[in-house]
Amino acid sequence: MKTGALSEALKKGGIWGFIVLELIFFSVAGQFLSISDKAFMDGGNMLLLLKQSAPIGIIAMGMTIVMINGNIDLSVGATYAIAAIILLDSMTWPIFAGLGDWVIPVSCLLALSVGTALGALNGLIVWKTGVDAFIVTLGSMLGFRGLVFMVNGENPTSNLNWTLVDLAEAEVLGLATATWFLLGVTLVLWFVMTRTVHGRNAYAIGDNREAAVNAGIRVGPHMLINFAIIGFLAALSAVVFYSESGSVNPNDGQLFELWVITAVVLGGTKITGGAGSVIGTFGGVVAIQLLRKGLGHIGADTSTVNLVIGLILIAVLFIDRQLNVKGKQELRI
């Protein structure tokens, strides 16, 4: 019983323990190895870290609920790029010329609706054709990227709107706009997944689709909604990021899907569906960003970050399985 509780606690809190370990390690190692004399645990540094994890983090929240639902979305990087291009390009469209700064909410809304529509399209195809989400979104990853080039051509689109940049760089209560969006999305989705019927049904469908169908849950609409949400969040992430940077390259967002899935899995969400949490994903996102920053802090280069994250991902999978095996053996006794 006691070991069962321990493995349960390890499974639930593992990611937070890992974050604490990272903080301690990089603070101590930083004392000896860092080139800069600023402490790693500096408040400003931590706030910057939260801001920097926002683009991946916002999408990761959507990926969490799609994966809990038993699906996966590989097309988020392309959706992100499309939304970014719509956002920046639509601000210069002649029909919006008379709007002045009111073009900002219109463009944002346009970008968000395009993202939502593309996500919903994925969901609709998965629902109506019954083709595995992995294949559907693998296809749309290519297809959406094609749309990016169709809309944008091959050259980068740049359009700095200073009002928008000011909004993006504003700080409210000491937190950057991007951070607020990340926290807001986390909170809303936490509520949706733990306190609403949709959330509970999403878990049920991911855990055992047959059983969910037999229990009278309509599987299709729930999947559609979750795909629409991840499309919306991919677009939101683009809106948050590109309102500050103001320039988008048609290849932007490539490999995002892999980073996002890595963060979600680190946060304890099962790729097979039915288990996981939005809060855990938040931990996963922070852990990855800490690792990147921390390794940079002690003078390691990007290659080490890739190596370490890959190995940690496999280690997490292994530890998680060991804990689960242990749980089953206890049950038998």
Next chain:
Amino acid sequence: MATLTKQEIGTVLAKQGILIAFAIFMIGFTLANAKFLSADNLFSVVRSSAILGVMALGVTFVVISGNLDLSVGSMMSFSTIVVLDLHDKIGPLLAIPAMFAMTMALGAMIGFLVGYLKLNSLIVTLGMLSAIHGLTLTYSGGKNMDIANKDGTWFGIFGQGSALGIPVPILIFIALAALLGLVLAKTPFGRKVYAVGGNGTAATFSGIHRARTVFACYVISATCVATAGLIQASRSMGSQNTVGQGMELEVLAAVILGGASLMGGAGTIFKTVIGVLILGFIQNGLLLMGLQFYVQFIVTWLIIILAVWLDIAAKRGRLWSPIA
């Protein structure tokens, strides 16, 4: 009676649909542009598909055994960089086997994790995608690799040479496809791969060593990746660290297009080759029709979903999914 014929049509479509689609595309592109069917053009398409194709052959084994391999792209970058680096250090004769050994060791590691430790292959190979990319960057120090004396070596033969008028990459692709096709279709090992992917539990109870079979599939995949890396290195004689980036999903698209099921247990080498060729010819045909390069992305999207959809629709006997 009418429904029976409909079902029969469905079965034929499901079994040979990809070949029919392939034929339609070839005819359509030929009508659109007479140059499409010229020997020069056909050779150039197959030659440029050969690298992707060789990787797809190995991934077919992995997919049929019921697993995924997302690491082939970064593994290909690794083998390309390693063989180029070793070429100048120890000469091509030693560099090639050394590179094969290193790449196969990576494959064996994945095979161990997925086969013997039974970890989820999607996550393991996702982790390895990142880890191997890091390994490549560490190995090369982030710099591009180039062969110093490009004219004084026979190393270019694998990518640039030709024999009997046929480019060597095509010959390698054909030979490897024939060999692996035979292994998969005619040997006990091939049967085991299908059995393990079709129903792992049943296979284990029939005395098939599941872990060993999966392990072997990943080593085969790594060997194919090493071959692809060799062709790539030999063709360009120099390379960036990201040469194979993103190829893992293209390779999977080709394998799926060929009709291999992600659930495992279904697929053939021949159909994978068709899948690879369809991707290559679509790309080429659309360009010859004067369309922009990105049109192929959108067409590929439609084809992948349609191919898999029709396949499962024929199996379940109805077009739309029964999901409520």
